[in-house]
Amino acid sequence: MPNRFTGTRRPASLALRVTALVGMATTLVFLAFSWIIVRSLEHHFAEQDAGELRAVADAVIKPLREAGRGVDGALLRRQLAGAVTGHHGVFYYVADTAGNTVYAGQGPNLSPIAAGGQPTARIDARELATWQEGGKSYRGAVLRVDGNAGLSGDPYIVAVAMDIDLHLSFLEEFKRMLWWATCIVLCIALLVAWLAVQWGHRPIRKVNARIRAIRSSQLDVRLNPREVPIELAELVASFNDMLGRIEDGFAQLSNFSADIAHELRTPVTNLTTQTQVALGQSRSAGEYREILYSNLEEFERMGRMIGDMLFLAQTENDPHNLHRVEVELGETVKGLFDYFEALAEDRNVSLHLQGRAGSIAADREMLRRALSNLLSNAIRHTPHGAAVTVRLSQDEERTVVSVENPGKKIPDEDLPRLFDRFYRVDPSRQRKGEGAGLGLAIVKSIVEAHGGEVRAASDDALTRFDVVLPRTS
Amino acid sequence: MKLLVVEDENKTADYVRQGLMEAGFMVDLARNGLDGHHLAMSEAYDLVILDVMLPDVDGWRIVQSLREAGQQVPVLFLTARGGVDDRVKGLELGADDYLVKPFAFSELLARVRTLLRRGSAPNHPDRIQIADLVLDLPRRRATRAGHRINLTSKEFALLELLARRQGEVLPRSLIASQVWDMNFDSDSNVIDVAIRRLRAKIDDAFEPKLIHTVRGMGYTLDAPDAE
Numbered sequence: 001m002p003n004r005f006t007g008t009r010r011p012a013s014l015a016l017r018v019t020a021l022v023g024m025a026t027t028l029v030f031l032a033f034s035w036i037i038v039r040s041l042e043h044h045f046a047e048q049d050a051g052e053l054r055a056v057a058d059a060v061i062k063p064l065r066e067a068g069r070g071v072d073g074a075l076l077r078r079q080l081a082g083a084v085t086g087h088h089g090v091f092y093y094v095a096d097t098a099g100n101t102v103y104a105g106q107g108p109n110l111s112p113i114a115a116g117g118q119p120t121a122r123i124d125a126r127e128l129a130t131w132q133e134g135g136k137s138y139r140g141a142v143l144r145v146d147g148n149a150g151l152s153g154d155p156y157i158v159a160v161a162m163d164i165d166l167h168l169s170f171l172e173e174f175k176r177m178l179w180w181a182t183c184i185v186l187c188i189a190l191l192v193a194w195l196a197v198q199w200g201h202r203p204i205r206k207v208n209a210r211i212r213a214i215r216s217s218q219l220d221v222r223l224n225p226r227e228v229p230i231e232l233a234e235l236v237a238s239f240n241d242m243l244g245r246i247e248d249g250f251a252q253l254s255n256f257s258a259d260i261a262h263e264l265r266t267p268v269t270n271l272t273t274q275t276q277v278a279l280g281q282s283r284s285a286g287e288y289r290e291i292l293y294s295n296l297e298e299f300e301r302m303g304r305m306i307g308d309m310l311f312l313a314q315t316e317n318d319p320h321n322l323h324r325v326e327v328e329l330g331e332t333v334k335g336l337f338d339y340f341e342a343l344a345e346d347r348n349v350s351l352h353l354q355g356r357a358g359s360i361a362a363d364r365e366m367l368r369r370a371l372s373n374l375l376s377n378a379i380r381h382t383p384h385g386a387a388v389t390v391r392l393s394q395d396e397e398r399t400v401v402s403v404e405n406p407g408k409k410i411p412d413e414d415l416p417r418l419f420d421r422f423y424r425v426d427p428s429r430q431r432k433g434e435g436a437g438l439g440l441a442i443v444k445s446i447v448e449a450h451g452g453e454v455r456a457a458s459d460d461a462l463t464r465f466d467v468v469l470p471r472t473s
Numbered sequence: 474m475k476l477l478v479v480e481d482e483n484k485t486a487d488y489v490r491q492g493l494m495e496a497g498f499m500v501d502l503a504r505n506g507l508d509g510h511h512l513a514m515s516e517a518y519d520l521v522i523l524d525v526m527l528p529d530v531d532g533w534r535i536v537q538s539l540r541e542a543g544q545q546v547p548v549l550f551l552t553a554r555g556g557v558d559d560r561v562k563g564l565e566l567g568a569d570d571y572l573v574k575p576f577a578f579s580e581l582l583a584r585v586r587t588l589l590r591r592g593s594a595p596n597h598p599d600r601i602q603i604a605d606l607v608l609d610l611p612r613r614r615a616t617r618a619g620h621r622i623n624l625t626s627k628e629f630a631l632l633e634l635l636a637r638r639q640g641e642v643l644p645r646s647l648i649a650s651q652v653w654d655m656n657f658d659s660d661s662n663v664i665d666v667a668i669r670r671l672r673a674k675i676d677d678a679f680e681p682k683l684i685h686t687v688r689g690m691g692y693t694l695d696a697p698d699a700e
Contacts, residue, residue, distance in 0.1 A: 296689035338627055365656060
């Protein structure tokens with residue numbers, strides 16, 4: 001069988017969707033987390049560096065403040081060189097406002113920093129400059145030092161810097177570690193998500209295995225909605241419903257085959273027996289003719305039954321094969337009354353039409369056939385002297401044709417089965433030339449092909465069949 | 474009248490031929506589509522009866538060839554399928570009528586006669602007389618032996634049908650279809666009752682009896698042979 005679904009693309013698997021989402025969420029959360037940690041570490045280092053630079057700067061500024069105007073340059077340099085003790089990896093540089101170097105310590109050349117930087121009065125952790133020189137990284141600041149007013153000292157520009165390679169390499173190391181941690185956590189998250197999905201889908205696979213095990217011989221099995229997670233309960237319930245409908249259909253079908261066999265067996269047995277007996281001894285031409293006539297009647301009945309069954313099969317297999325035209329219901333019923341008039345009068349039954357309905361779109365022949373079956377049925381079951389009433393009514397949604405006749409109550413348990421094929425309320429009626437028991441089944445199949453429904457109701461006084469047809473279908 | 478029957482089912486073919494020959498027709502029988510196609514195209518027939526389902530050249534093809542060749546010979550289809558589609562297709566291709574298997578032979582005969590009559594000059598007399606029964610068609614009145622008979626319009630239509638086809642056996646289904654436009658198997662009892670009531674008015678008080686029941690076949694209206 002060719003696959004009907006080629007050409008439609010399969011959506012991504014549920015496992016893939018869930019896993020991908022979990023992976024994405026984990027990665028995002030971890031990246032954000034890492035960013036925050038790294039930022040706060042950097043901030044912490046900057047604060048620490050600023051504190052150290054501040055201490056260095058204070059030590060450098062002290063001799064500058066104490067020096068007055070016209071101080072001895074060599075003495076000042078000596079004082080400056082010895083100003084900072086106990087600090088490693090810190091460098092400083094002092095210049096006057098004109099840019100002349102007052103003191104330059106060892107280490108990186110700080111004069112461009114001092115010349116280019118915007119000098120501030122205080123070292124702030126957020127305004128530290130970082131740069132690289134000679135393969136090393138430095139962090140530093142430029143300060144402006146006002147001279148001692150009392151001593152009419154000159155203002156100076158002081159640049160302080162420190163080697164931050166150690167901090168940077170620590171941060172690098174830390175970032176790498178975070179990266180690895182992210183990767184590992186991602187892998188774990190994906191694995192867990194995958195396992196969770198697989199585990200979560202286990203009920204689906206279990207249900208699937210049970211569905212797969214259902215054979216046409218055991219359509220009575222039902223899945224227990226309590227055995228599955230709540231999310232699947234509805235699916236299981238729908239499946240059970242479907243199974244129920246299939247079971248009904250199957251039962252009907254197999255009953256139908258059994259019924260056909262039964263219905264055909266009786267006339268065939270009769271014909272065989274009769275023919276064998278007839279051939280048992282030679283008879284007159286008149287007798288042979290009698291036998292042939294009798295056979296003919298039986299054949300005709302079988303032919304009608306086959307025709308009816310074919311009609312049913314066609315209507316049910318292809319319910320959309322209708323030739324819809326505008327049908328005037330009142331006219332149609334009157335036409336049928338014309339046809340049944342003789343039969344009704346013969347049985348002293350009168351026919352009445354009540355109510356009115358606009359025209360509907362229907363297959364004329366089929367509708368006539370359905371109504372004719374109902375009328376014929378009603379006339380047959382109406383006592384002498386009584387009346388069959390056809391009632392038309394219509395509202396915005398539907399059109400109802402009711403066929404009513406007084407008569408014996410049909411037992412409640414028989415009502416729903418009236419429209420089944422070969423169903424007869426009174427089994428003894430079977431072979432009294434009252435049709436094959438397909439008349440109401442045909443009514444039902446025609447009405448359902450039109451998108452409508454048939455109903456039967458019966459009480460002690462009245463039996464009523466309703467044909468309900470939708471206005472638009 | 475010469476008919477061609479194309480039918481591959483042996484028993485059906487034999488009985489159809491025998492029945493038609495006994496009804497006074499000349500019948501050629503083709504048991505496959507190829508022979509049928511050849512005969513239909515080369516010989517002149519008054520009517521062709523075609524089975525749709527043939528193993529080689531099917532009935533559709535034959536009727537198509539006939540119509541393409543401009544032959545207007547009436548064609549009656551026999552189909553095992555009662556599908557509306559088949560029906561529509563057959564009629565669209567140029568068939569004149571169809572009959573769904575299983576069919577009653579009387580039905581086939583009646584349809585054949587209808588189709589053959591269709592070709593001949595239309596016969597619309599104002600008055601039909603059979604023995605002492607007289608039908609005045611324009612005024613829709615019937616008299617028997619000079620007595621006016623009161624008939625309902627449907628009873629008159631039924632009598633007119635029987636009278637127009639005097640001597641032919643009309644099956645119940647044909648009567649239902651022609652008089653009441655009931656083109657499906659309905660309560661055949663209705664026709665029996667209608668005929669009985671008509672008989673009560675036409676025949677009960679008079680001799681000779683004109684309406685006859687042909688057991689297993691249908692009804693016919695005819696005067697007894699005047700000898």
